[in-house]
Amino acid sequence: MTAPTNTGPAAAHSAAPQAAPGTDTVPLHTPVIAWFEANARDLPWRRAEAGAWGVMVSEFMLQQTPVARVLPVYEQWLARWPRPADLAAEAPGEAVRAWGRLGYPRRALRLHGAAVAITERHDGEVPSDHGELLALPGVGEYTAAAVASFAFGRRHAVLDTNVRRVLARAVTGVQYPPTATTAAERRLAVSLLPADEGTAARWAAASMELGALVCTARNESCHHCPIASRCAWRQAGKPEHDGPPRRGQTYAGTDRQVRGKLLAVLRAAREPVPQAALDAVWDEPVQRARALDGLVADGLVEPLDEGLYRLPG
DSSP states (O other): OOOOOOOOOOSSSOOOOOOOTTTOOGGGGHHHHHHHHHHOOOOOGGGGGGGGHHHHHHHHTTTOOHHHHHHHHHHHHHHHHHHHHHTTTHHHHHHHHHHHSSSSTTHHHHHHHHHHHHHHHHHHHOOOOOOHHHHHOOOHHHHHHHHHHHHHHHOOOOOOOHHHHHIIIIIIISSSOSSSSHHHHHHHHHHHHHSSHHHHHHHHHHHHHHHHSSSSSOOOOOOOOOGGOOOOHHHTTTOOOOOOOOOOOTTSSHHHHHHHHHHHHHOOOOOOEEHHHHTTTOHHHHHHHHHHHHHHHHTSSOOGGOOOEEOOO
């Protein structure tokens, strides 16, 4: 489960992805769902007691963040804020503090904003309607579809990076999907949805798990794949990626790293922090000032009088 991606330029991906010749897409659901039933990880947000709020929290946290890093923060978060109203009653800075080192801390502010909206608009209950979910602060198309599907068993195409990779390989015969989700991919995903609502929800979860555990970006385990014999990419001899090089994200030395160091000082402090304490975390003054200005602009840091800073109140 990853962050939603936006549709790329129409000129770059104008043609809809097509199933590779000879690929029958109908039998994909049954073997993938059967594999999921036997191999799915026991994750806390998949348990009945998690409820819709637990699912929503997990979806925010899992955007661009591995499950292993999310698990301890998720458990602490739900223990402290078991309902949206519990989080909404706190200052947004407390959400940023509790987010810890998950990265991309704007997600914490967005989740806090969603909790406030759920409390004010929906009597504290996460709505099941896709449109109402989409209207919540910080909730995009992917998160709305995921919560509606995983929490309420609704029929939606849930397109994270894992699902997109499974469909790209199994159906269209290419190694990787486009960098950004295209309208053509969405049409393909919708066309593959089982007609039955409950089965569609299981397919969404199962295809995502298949991409996370078996049909991985590197070192895929085709010998463990329940649809290996139907996979268009495998049948074609696993052709190499045809497109721009896929570069991993760097972190060391970036503004992201500086932002993280600045936030770590503010999270650890219960009182406003002086400028000098923030200056000590990074030697390069221009980059440090740029990172701090960015945190202020994003609402993650609140400047006070006399050169003091704190998390948002």
